Amino acid sequence: MSATSSCRICDDTVHEFIDFGRQPASDAFVTPGEEAQEFFFRLAVGICQTCDMVQLMEEVPREKMFHEDYPYLSSGSSVMRAHFEGLARRFLNTELTGDDPFIVELGSNDGTMLHTIAQAGVRHLGVEPSGGVAELAATKGIRVRKDFFEESTATAIHSSDGAADVIYAANTLCHIPYMASILRGVTTLLAPNGVFVFEDPYFGEIVERASFDQVYDEHFYFFTAGSVDEMARRHGLELVDVERLPVHGGEVRYTLARPGARQRSAAVTALLAEEEAARLTDPATLADFRTRVEKNRDDLMSFLREQRELGRRVVGYGATAKSATVTNYLGIGPDLVSFVCDTTPAKQGRLTPGAHLPVRPPSAFHEEYPDYALLFAWNHAEEIMAKEQAFREAGGKWILYVPTVHVV
Numbered sequence: 001m002s003a004t005s006s007c008r009i010c011d012d013t014v015h016e017f018i019d020f021g022r023q024p025a026s027d028a029f030v031t032p033g034e035e036a037q038e039f040f041f042r043l044a045v046g047i048c049q050t051c052d053m054v055q056l057m058e059e060v061p062r063e064k065m066f067h068e069d070y071p072y073l074s075s076g077s078s079v080m081r082a083h084f085e086g087l088a089r090r091f092l093n094t095e096l097t098g099d100d101p102f103i104v105e106l107g108s109n110d111g112t113m114l115h116t117i118a119q120a121g122v123r124h125l126g127v128e129p130s131g132g133v134a135e136l137a138a139t140k141g142i143r144v145r146k147d148f149f150e151e152s153t154a155t156a157i158h159s160s161d162g163a164a165d166v167i168y169a170a171n172t173l174c175h176i177p178y179m180a181s182i183l184r185g186v187t188t189l190l191a192p193n194g195v196f197v198f199e200d201p202y203f204g205e206i207v208e209r210a211s212f213d214q215v216y217d218e219h220f221y222f223f224t225a226g227s228v229d230e231m232a233r234r235h236g237l238e239l240v241d242v243e244r245l246p247v248h249g250g251e252v253r254y255t256l257a258r259p260g261a262r263q264r265s266a267a268v269t270a271l272l273a274e275e276e277a278a279r280l281t282d283p284a285t286l287a288d289f290r291t292r293v294e295k296n297r298d299d300l301m302s303f304l305r306e307q308r309e310l311g312r313r314v315v316g317y318g319a320t321a322k323s324a325t326v327t328n329y330l331g332i333g334p335d336l337v338s339f340v341c342d343t344t345p346a347k348q349g350r351l352t353p354g355a356h357l358p359v360r361p362p363s364a365f366h367e368e369y370p371d372y373a374l375l376f377a378w379n380h381a382e383e384i385m386a387k388e389q390a391f392r393e394a395g396g397k398w399i400l401y402v403p404t405v406h407v408v
């Protein structure tokens with residue numbers, strides 16, 4: 001691959017290893033009649049030759065993604081609600097036990113995590129630029145600053161509220177290209193013995209499962225323990241812990257602290273060694289990933305075309321941001337997948353970005369079961385299959401496309 005860009009962590013050269021072509025903003029659901037105004041960019045991924053950070057080749061302006069109408073709701077999954085409640089309780093029992101502790105969450109969305117903290121009466125602040133979801137959190141009694149977190153925001157919060165014992169971000173840090181400003185902000189705001197904890201999709205899982213749909217505009221970085229270790233060091237922080245998480249198709253929770261403030265856990269050393277042994281970021285591994293992704297693409301397209309020829313009906317399940325990559329990379333239109341059902345009110349009645357599949361509420365799925373449901377929300381498979389058992393009992397089947405195309 002010859003295309004290059006400049007690394008957002010260390011300024012050296014990023015070499016492209018996979019290209020998904022022209023793509024829309026993944027959460028920009030289209031009002032019927034407004035298709036002509038859609039924004040597109042080139043979605044491709046590369047790796048920095050120096051710091052090994054995997055990142056998008058092109059950046060989408062943040063205002064195109066995170067605004068008043070940003071539709072994603074953290075509370076849309078019962079598994080994720082339990083996940084965040086468990087973590088909030090852990091923070092309350094470990095990091096937030098001193099006198100008047102303070103926690104800041106970046107990308108607090110509708111307040112699913114901070115809800116438990118607020119109920120415990122602990123000082124907190126959510127930083128959330130997307131107005132609609134920020135207001136939802138505020139109505140739950142959560143303190144929210146409607147803003148993008150960056151260095152200036154951190155300085156302002158430090159002046160008004162003092163240092164934070166915990167700075168936390170779930171599925172948000174990997175969305176933010178301007179990392180130098182973020183990490184300067186973290187070092188400004190963090191208490192001397194505080195922790196910066198963030199969790200995001202793990203590149204090791206993406207490679208293993210060929211889960212190419214984790215690549216979309218909002219996922220700018222694809223972290224590994226190695227690249228986070230290096231990124232932390234360059235910005236005056238230290239990677240002190242890692243934890244594998246089963247959610248969202250396989251994530252890692254990273255804990256950063258000031259150098260020497262915390263002891264590095266054995267889990268960090270083990271994950272770094274695992275990545276080395278797997279040659280996770282070697283060109284040969286990345287080339288093999290691309291080959292497997294291209295096979296998944298071709299297999300899924302053949303399967304869908306075959307169903308169309310046989311007169312079978314296929315419906316999509318979960319109008320995920322991930323599904324924008326799948327539908328636009330493969331060229332899936334309403335002739336192959338008649339609509340996508342989704343519980344999110346702001347997505348219903350609209351068209352999926354780029355591919356323009358209608359989004360309908362789950363009742364449309366229940367009214368007339370299709371022959372197949374293409375599970376775009378495969379990361380919530382257990383939860384969804386459990387509540388849609390009647391679909392299987394009526395003879396319906398699920399189509400999955402990671403790690404390979406298969407029907408269950």
Ligand code: SAM
Nearest residue numbers: 066074106107109127128130148149170171172
């Ligand atoms: N943390 C929630 C979760 O895990 O369900 C929400 C994740 S959502 C995919 C990403 C969130 O990050 C959005 O609500 C978006 O508005 C927010 N966001 C984007 N850039 C941000 C920034 N610079 N500072 C704080 N939040 C940001």
Ligand code: TMP
Nearest residue numbers: 076077318319320342343344377380384
């Ligand atoms: P996510 O994979 O980014 O969490 O997005 C999941 C999408 O799937 C979100 O739009 C909500 C939707 N969804 C349903 O429609 N039904 C469900 O049962 C679950 C868990 C999610």
